[in-house]
Amino acid sequence: MPPHLALRPTTLETAPQATRTRRGTAVEEQESEYASMYAAEFTPVSRTVFLILHDRQRAEDITQDAFIQLYSHWGTVSRYERPGAWVRRVAIRLAVRHQKRERTRAVIERSAEPPSMPQPADIDLLHSMRQLPPAQRAALVLFYYEDRPVAEVASILGWTLSATKVNLMRARRRLGALLDEVTEDVD
Amino acid sequence: MSIERRLREGLERSASAVQPDMGRRLPEAIARGRRRRRARRASSILATVAVLAGIGLAIPHVTTFGQRIPHPAASRGPTLTPGPDAVIAGTYTSKLRATSRVIRDNGMAGTWTLRLSANRVITVSAPRSFRGELTAIAFRIQGERFTTNAFVDDPRCSNDVGVYRWQRAGATLVFTPISDTCALRRALFSSQPWHTSG
Numbered sequence: 001m002p003p004h005l006a007l008r009p010t011t012l013e014t015a016p017q018a019t020r021t022r023r024g025t026a027v028e029e030q031e032s033e034y035a036s037m038y039a040a041e042f043t044p045v046s047r048t049v050f051l052i053l054h055d056r057q058r059a060e061d062i063t064q065d066a067f068i069q070l071y072s073h074w075g076t077v078s079r080y081e082r083p084g085a086w087v088r089r090v091a092i093r094l095a096v097r098h099q100k101r102e103r104t105r106a107v108i109e110r111s112a113e114p115p116s117m118p119q120p121a122d123i124d125l126l127h128s129m130r131q132l133p134p135a136q137r138a139a140l141v142l143f144y145y146e147d148r149p150v151a152e153v154a155s156i157l158g159w160t161l162s163a164t165k166v167n168l169m170r171a172r173r174r175l176g177a178l179l180d181e182v183t184e185d186v187d
Numbered sequence: 188m189s190i191e192r193r194l195r196e197g198l199e200r201s202a203s204a205v206q207p208d209m210g211r212r213l214p215e216a217i218a219r220g221r222r223r224r225r226a227r228r229a230s231s232i233l234a235t236v237a238v239l240a241g242i243g244l245a246i247p248h249v250t251t252f253g254q255r256i257p258h259p260a261a262s263r264g265p266t267l268t269p270g271p272d273a274v275i276a277g278t279y280t281s282k283l284r285a286t287s288r289v290i291r292d293n294g295m296a297g298t299w300t301l302r303l304s305a306n307r308v309i310t311v312s313a314p315r316s317f318r319g320e321l322t323a324i325a326f327r328i329q330g331e332r333f334t335t336n337a338f339v340d341d342p343r344c345s346n347d348v349g350v351y352r353w354q355r356a357g358a359t360l361v362f363t364p365i366s367d368t369c370a371l372r373r374a375l376f377s378s379q380p381w382h383t384s385g
Contacts, residue, residue: 038209047205125197
């Protein structure tokens with residue numbers, strides 16, 4: 001008899017009430033930790049995702065999907081040094097993947113619309129950023145908005161250090177040209 | 188203004204427009220996360236059962252292959268003895284009537300089919316109206332005791348197992364509860380007798 005098909009020995013008898021209560025308390029504790037993480041990280045992550053997608057509703061939905069993944073892996077991820085980094089990475093990758101799909105669908109009319117947001121957003125900047133590939137957009141957001149070092153940007157996007165530097169430089173140059181601004185190449 | 192400065196200031200201003208409704212989003216994330224976790228658990232159980240069922244199917248073939256090779260020392264091949272669980276193996280149906288609240292509230296009324304296999308796996312076909320979770324199910328026979336973890340993933344059954352006395356008379360199989368705290372399982376197994384089919 002293979003062990004997986006056997007009923008688990010611990011469940012062969014009716015579980016004592018105390019065991020059930022302990023299990024319930026442990027789940028409550030985990031959910032409470034998760035809720036704290038959610039409260040602290042959801043807004044910043046959804047803002048980062050928004051800067052990549054330029055669609056507020058979609059940004060919140062994708063961030064929500066990333067946090068749902070976080071919930072189902074919470075037992076493992078909560079033991080990481082920085083669980084917030086895990087969910088941020090998932091959300092950014094989902095956003096980049098989503099944006100690539102959108103580009104292939106060529107939703108030009110939709111992308112050409114100015115983003116719906118209250119002023120004072122830098123509409124020209126966001127409009128120019130839309131012309132960059134999604135991954136370059138994500139790199140700019142992580143480097144300039146989240147103020148992350150190049151090595152961390154590389155780690156989040158799954159790039160090498162040199163590829164990250166090259167992509168940041170290209171993105172800056174392209175934006176500089178589109179916005180008629182001065183660029184200074186920074187490492 | 189340099190492009191770097193414009194990026195820093197422009198992105199900061201644009202991002203501040205995002206103000207998620209946390210009161211709505213958090214409960215939704217927890218509810219969907221729970222469902223996703225249950226689904227992951229169920230699919231891993233099903234995958235394990237499928238692999239083990241595959242192994243179970245492969246073993247008789249290996250035995251048959253071995254038996255085809257003439258063996259000078261043995262005049263007959265080995266005899267396979269069925270395990271104790273094989274005595275109940277078969278397909279059974281039962282028609283549940285909406286006679287109790289648990290049956291009515293969970294849409295359990297209708298025809299149910301149980302396929303009890305000799306490798307201790309139960310496959311259940313439920314009526315379409317049933318609102319509950321049925322994933323991979325196992326059973327075990329010890330004498331007249333039948334133990335099963337049906338509905339193990341349903342939150343109302345708290346990971347417990349149910350123990351029943353089983354009796355078969357001809358084509359009829361009857362389960363009588365010995366200990367089971369799960370009302371869904373009690374309703375399914377012991378509300379009505381089961382009849383062999385197929």
